[in-house]
Amino acid sequence: MEGAKQGGFLRFVLASGSPRRAQLLRDAGYLYDVMAAPHEEPSGFPPHMIPVKQTEFLSRFKAESVAKLAPGRLILAADTIAALGDRVFGKPFDRSDAERILRTMCGTTHDVITAVTLLDAATGSQKTIHDITRVTMRRISDFRLDDYLASEAWRGKAGAYGIQDHDDPFVEHIDGSFTNVMGLPMEKVQVLLTPYST
Secondary structure: OOOOEEOOEEOEEEOOOOHHHHHHHHHOOOOEEEOOOOOOOOOOOOOOOOHHHHHHHHHHHHHHHHHOOOOOOEEEEEEEEEEEOOEEEOOOOOHHHHHHHHHHHOOOEEEEEEEEEEEEOOOOOEEEEEEEEEEEEOOOOHHHHHHHHHHOOOOOOHHHOOOOOOOOOOEEEEEOOHHHHHOOOHHHHHHHHHHHEO
C-alpha cells in the first residue's frame, strides 16, 4: 500500500468534497488527500432497498470510483442521508427542493444515516459500516423558513440543514452521534482506521 505514515496513521484519500467531513478528520489529527468521486452517483434504487442499504451502496460506489484513480492507496468514503420512514432525503437540488424537504421533516423525528467505507486499493479489501442518529426537528414559522432558504445555508447538506451551524433553527434534540449528523460518525471512523495506525 502506498502512502507514508504521518502522525501515527497512514495518509489516506478522502473520497469526498464535503468541507464538514474534511474538518472533522483534520480536527481529529488525520492526514489525507481529497479526491471526490469522479462519477455521478446512481439513483433510482429498487423499492425494496431500505435507506441503510442505499447509503451503504453509495458509500461503496464512491470508494470504488476513487480507488481507480488512486491505485495502492487507502480510501475513505462516506454517504449521508436523512430518512423519514422509507422516505429518503439527500442533498436538495435547489431552493424549492430544500423547502419541500424541510416542510416535510419539521415537527418530526427522523433518522440521519451515514455509511462509511474503508477500501484498501492495493488488496481490494474493504469494510463498510453505518451509524444512525435520531433527530427531532421543531416546527418553525414560514418567516424563519423563508429567511433560512434565502441564506442558502441548505446547499450541499443532506436533509437541507446543518446541525453544526450555530444559528440552526431546526434541530431540537438528537439521540446518537453528533458528528454522524455532520456527515462522518467519528467514533466509528476511528475504529475503522485504528488497524492502520503505528
